[in-house]
Amino acid sequence: MYKVFLVDDEPFIVEGLYSILDWSDYQLEIIGSAENGKEALTLLQEHPADILITDITMPEMTGLELIREARALFPDLKIIILSGYNEFNYVKEGMQYGIENYLLKPINVEELKQTLKSTVDKIESTQAQTIGHQDMDILRSNILNRWLIGQIEQEELLERGQLLNLGVSLPYYETAVIKPMIPPNPQHEDMILYRNEKLEQVYQRVRSMTEHDEAAPGICFVDWDSDIVVVFGCSSKDDQDMLEEAFGQLIAQLRIIYPFELLVSMGELQSGLDGAAESYRDAKRVQQFFLISPHHLILTNKRLEELRNQPGSSIHVPDWGEYSRLLLSLQQEELLRRIEEDLDQLSGTEGITPHQVQNRVVEMIIWFKQAIKEANLPDPEEAEGYKSIFAGVFSSLTMDELKQQVMLAAQNVMSYLKEQQSLSPVVKQVLTQIHEHYGDELSLKLLGQEYNINPVYLGQLFHRETGKTLSDYVNSYRIEKAKDLLKRSNLKVQEVARMTGYLDNSYFFRQFKKYVGVSPAEFKGLV
Missing domain, CATH: 3.30.70.270 (Reverse transcriptase/Diguanylate cyclase domain)
Known part of the structure; x- marks a missing residue:
């Protein structure tokens, strides 16, 4: 998708351009708009575009002045002029800056479509010639x-x-x-x-x-x-x-x-x-x-x-399903008892070698990790001390030392699970509200009213328990939902912005770039 920026001091013209055609049909996306050339130049430096569509007569900086400044910053920028004035001097000066077309208001939709198509073709031709290794x-x-x-x-x-x-x-x-x-x-x-x-x-x-x-x-x-x-x-x-x-x-x-x-x-x-x-x-x-x-x-x-199938591979195998059940239901005492029984049975296997025992122990720890992953929680290796467990397994010289390492792994993962489940009721309610209504307006003030709690205190509590401010959490969650919509639907970027709670397209663009590293259009092009 190529990026389009609109400039006109008449809001109804900008609004009309948003809805006059389906921009995605032409591999285009409107990334922003401005009411005058000065504002447009500032925004273009923050969010470069491929195509600039601008009026001529505007306050603070005219369209021709904008074109001259923008062309100096972005030599490859394609420019289309909109104007209510059919004056040769405007056309002549615009042509000096290499514009794609000079369209008169009211806009002829078919002429606009043809201009956009030829402009996109020109961009693609240029890119094909200049794209680097x-x-x-x-x-x-x-x-x-x-x-x-x-x-x-x-x-x-x-x-x-x-x-x-x-x-x-x-x-x-x-x-x-x-x-x-x-x-x-x-x-x-x-x-x-x-x-x-x-x-x-x-x-x-x-x-x-x-x-x-x-x-x-x-x-x-x-x-x-x-x-x-x-x-x-x-x-x-x-x-x-x-x-x-x-x-x-x-x-x-x-x-x-x-x-x-x-x-x-x-x-x-x-x-x-x-x-x-x-x-x-x-x-x-x-x-x-x-x-x-x-x-x-x-x-x-x-x-x-x-x-x-090597000798010793028919040794006792734990009931992995039971391990998962005990782990996810936080039955620590019963889980540790079951682990000890399985390890005792393992060590009693005739002809088993130390290496084979270590392998089976590692399989137990892998299963803990897999059970957490299947529960859609973050990687359990993030739990404190978990990464050192494997080194301890292979340095153990006795069965008691091995037992200690497995017990430690189970306890670490269990503690990790408990931490995930230790949120206060009000924070759980707020998180549910965010997850189910992320497209609605969400603020500390509104949520404080909803749950009858002081907004300042709610913000402090939320930050303490989740490690994020409310606005940061909401924005990151909304952007994840936006990424999913961009990947799995044919919705236009503006529609995705509205569905995920962003009424201001420019703000959506900035937040998306902040969390993802690329613009919504660039992300959609990658997926």
């Missing part, structure tokens, strides 16, 4: 991520794939996921920057090696979890063994080059473009089993089955 990489990454999470139609994928030369027309696909375990470097103050730089180095090498591998060429990118993904396409199922062998050799080379571990998992070979997404989900699911599998392997479903 970085922009192409961003576009490429977004397309590939959407492909593998199932958020792109096949027609669009094939069209974009042809534009980007991705080669997404083969009958079979197999997806690999590489997670570089980059350790912290005490010589670098910014650990995040250091890790990102290392990740980029590994990614560029993997991409270069896979794209130039004649035996197994692949499409390589970084997913939204910062894992390196390689999608291999092949013409026949018979090519699978050759493909996996070539990929194995590539990984062996990488492990020689880099001193840190690379956790590598592969999904099953699947048919069709949708199959690539299924293979990706498979690889990501398998990836979590590195907690109980040797890190030097390329982990697949088949390899997991082989590991499970």
